[in-house]
Amino acid sequence: MMDDNESGISRRQALVGGAGLAAASACLPAAAAKASEHASASADALSVSPPDLDFLRTDALMDADRLRFLMREAGLDALIVTQPANVFYLTNHWPQLDRMGFDGSGIAILCADPARPLTVVMHAFLYYYTHTPESEFSDREIFTYTNPIGAPEVEGEEPPSAEARVMEVADGGTLTSLDRHRLLMFGRTQPPSADATWAMRKALHSLGVWQGRVGIDHLGLEAGLRARGFEGDITSQGQDIVRTARLTKSPTEIRMMRLASERNVAAAITAARSARELGSARALRSAFFGEAGRRGNAGVFMVIAGTSTEALDREFTDGMSVSIDCVSTCRFYHGDFGRTIFIGEPPRTVQRAASAVSTAWSEIREQLRPGMRFSEIPRIGRATLDRLGVDLNVSFRPHSVGLFHTDQPATSLLTPAAPPDLVLQENMTLSVDCPVFLAGLGGTIHLEDLMLIRDGRAEAIHDVPPPVITV
Template sequence: MLQGMDWRLHPSDDDLLAALERGGPMNVERAVAVMERHSLEGLVLGDPLNVYHLLGHWPQIARTRPGQPPGTFALLARARPEAPALVTSRFLHHYSWADGRDRADVGVWLFNDLGDSGDEAIAPVPDGPVLPTGSSAPLTAAEYHRAQASAALAGVERMARDAGGAIVAAMRGLDLWQGRIGFDSPVVAEVAARHQHPGAMVPADNILREIRLIKSPLEQALMARAARANVDALNAVGHAIRAGATHHELQNLYRQECAVRGNTSVFLNVDRVSSDLSRVKVADGQTLMLDGVSSFLGYHGDFARTVFVGEPSRAARRAAEASAFAWSAVREQLRPGLRFSEIVALGSEAVRKAGYEAVIGFGPHSVGLAHTDEPGEVHGGFWRKPDFVLEPGMIISVDCPTLDTGIGGSAHCEDLVLITETGAEPIHPLYEPVIVV
């Protein structure tokens, strides 16, 4: 696992890709501490997001089959976090995992077929080509790398008949066949039950989000890269706005601006409207908020600003000032030990004392592999946000939108900050709170 990378040095995309080839972005030290807190011996993960978080490998086939049970799995043992494991088909190991990486630290268990027949027999990995090999031309660089990765496993006792047998073998190999094991997919629990796993199987979705709260240095670098591109994309949209532009057109422009910068658009909220179907037109003299989220290699940027299209109404101008003031006042107070509820109270009190009449909604949330990336407390089967305490290594946003209507538009101000040992540090450049066109 690669942990040493300083986001402030602005590593290149090549540096970030190389880092992911050598290790997953997960904060492993944090993972061990969280597993210990929940008395877990290890994790068996099938959700592609969690496989990527642990191993830096996003199972490609899973992207084309949403909703289907996983076929690639990642395992982590609390006692040996430096040696994670991968379970995947022999074909996908050759065709997908081998591309661009050479990971001696990852134990690999292979299978031929999806399913679980109950067969736990393990055989040597076959010696020979996984795909048909011709002789008319030399292997390409990608083909050669795949062949080398497959050859390195030939003869190793890591080949199961099917996925269930491979999961069981990997759990035994990592000494995870006893005790409490966290899982994220029902298929993992079904395999464990079918093979009479003697320990407890614990749903770990919330536990995994707890791990993700504190970012590793690599995660911080990925977040900073995503955030910078997202800021530039939203600013480009803001400066391009003119009266007559529809919400749908602006959302399309945001997608294009994100793509040019290597990000993938998630959503753009225009004047408090998130629907992709909105064809409402921007009016001259309107004040409107832009709130954009996009991702880079799975990690998200989140940024919001206010746009004046022509001369704003007095109420809208004051609302934009209040939103910017609110975020500035809160940002100066962020520090370890502060609760989310205290952030809301501090911001509300600052706005009141400054004499603003605008109603500002304060919404602190963690950002990472999801736009709102934090564990919840279970309430009637649903999750709701607990009153988190800020810790060093968190990356958070505090939404500060105006909630008033009938003032000539809307306003918002939002940046991403890293919680440090003594305060908070923006992970992207700060810009003026209002874009004037």
Template sequence: MERASPFPTTEYETRLDRTRERMREAELDALFVTDPANMNYLTGYEGWSFYVHQGVLVTLDADPVWIGREMDAKAAEVTTWLPDEHVRSYSDEHVHSPYDLHPADYTAEVVAEFGLDDATVGVEMDAYYYTAWTHQRLAENLPAADLEDATLLVNWIRLKKTDRELELMERAARIAEHGMRAGVETIEAGVRESTAAAAIYEALIEGVEADGGDYPAIAPLMPSGEFTGTPHLSWSDREFEEGDPVIIELAGCKHRYHCPMARTVNVGDPPREMDETAGIVVEGLEAALDAVEPGVTAESIEAAWREVIAEYGIEKESRIGYACGLGYPPDWGEHTASLRPGDTTVLEEDMTFHLIPGIWYDEFGVEISETFRVTNDGAETFAEFPRELL
């Protein structure tokens, strides 16, 4: 039994070839991947099992090996393209073990089985689910191995999307539009924030006629009232009041590919200052989009935004965007290129970014964002939703 994969095996093989090329450049004999998005990218593995230790061992001359909890091995068999003998699992005694057992002990056994116990092995030191204890136990069990940081090796390969990946982001965009409409239509005075969040979640998971949705890597963010100057709040059970500003940031998700989007809503007529701020955000966002083309740098996109807001006496220090696409909790960002000063990443066709140039004050904030791909002559946004204060 196999679950239908969103990609043909040949696409995974191409990704693996590119990964091995980077490994050779970095003089790595093997790579142990623990970022769930990178695991999915290389093998197709899908499952809510990242709360326990798991990973994919990539070597230079053999199929990758999935290593995880015994009860999750069947998920690896049905979602990955790997042969069953390359699905390896540790017993439940290793999970939160009272016996001084750790999944890294078993991982080290697999590494040694492949003759890599004295090799140079790349590990994702800054990945969310690669813990300090994991690293210590690997080092103790593989004393002759050289464990080298390879945190973003696979992430940078993911930066340029294939046609199939772009198609999934397009499908995610339709789901994002559906979720945003549900939120906007639900928000009104007397309605609880949690009720609006429930409507958004229902729409994101229900999806649209052509596609059901997946769970997004980040919960819908929805600061309201005086808290809209704090962009990463979710929701509470307070009721919206007349005059409240509300920021909605969400993402449609299909086969783990995301299309994020943010919009700002006001309950009733917005005050003049907020309306003017929204106009500045849109003007700056569109200037940034107009600056996109292959060959320009990531920082030049931010510079186009900064030039606009400077005309209004506004300064903003934080980045205005980041590479995005395939993701698992807690983030849909790829942790590579950012749209900010100092990032000299050269944009190439089919890179994808979430452009989110918000302006936040103590009293209120405005976010209006777009996810776009770099085309051969500019930027193409994935979603279609009114680019204005709603």
């Protein structure tokens, strides 16, 4: 007979000592049995249709006061960004060509001086065709560019630029409201420059920061500025400053996070309810992506039974415990949600482990509050497992969620450094990953909800289904 250690399950785990856990485990099947009913009600309550995002044409995502405060702390006169997520945060526009494989198709400039306008540098036709339909903002300065034609009259000066191009008008009497809006917004732009670098030069001169200290988020910006004789200091702090600003969400961002998360959860639950009929990991992932799409979200990834690759498939059989970690976006804002699917009745060790993780996550949720450090959160989860007498490897890893699954400073693996021990703040949205990293347990387990720190405590930003879905 194989002993406990050979099976990969410790004696403490197999026996699951502790009266508290025994009671919780006894309740788990009954709670899980209600999951399908609860999930059905949750999914049906949310209209299966894309959300109305028209408010993004008028309501800024950026918390300009917070971002300017961080800029002043860093000694910056201006922030120049071209990474698409950062441009989107500042302007509500995700540059279209960046979604098609190009680089630097939009540039946004914010000055520390609030009297200076938010400034956008963009190709003239791209601004006219892709940006104006989703913007009614009139408080921005738009510096456009086209391309150089011929040589400059004086060496080192800007060459002449091509005329800005817009759609020709066949009949002015039949213009649509969108046609008229495009022309109205485009009529407010500055005359085109010969290229993006000349447009940046003009913008920085206009803003009075040509000799100032600027933060950038892309090395290409520095090359372009230096090529045009920029006379100030350049620092690469821009990326971390914007990501730090995004740790706490503006009211518009919180609205977006709710939309993204509600639809992500509904798609995940709807797909999970069909896991038995779908019969495999590949079919379940496809169902989740499809359900997300029906609700206006775009699937990003789905981890099923510990793997996120679409190249690997796995058949579902009776008695399996299958963890899911579901991520999709609504207009680039991320939903992140994890649960466990019981296909029939898995081994008792798995049921007990799932119950323990559920108890630990409940205790973490109750203690999340402003001022708590990220490093404190895993300790709460581990202390709960210790009290329950359960030997499980669970990360209990927190991460800020927003325009990325992990939307926080210092995320690059190219410059290894200890991650910052972030502090929970009002209006932060975060997740705490609770996967069980234990091979040979008899199944996989995960639990994850998206939380909003508000009014001195944490609240789920979406409806909270039971921890286990039994099919």
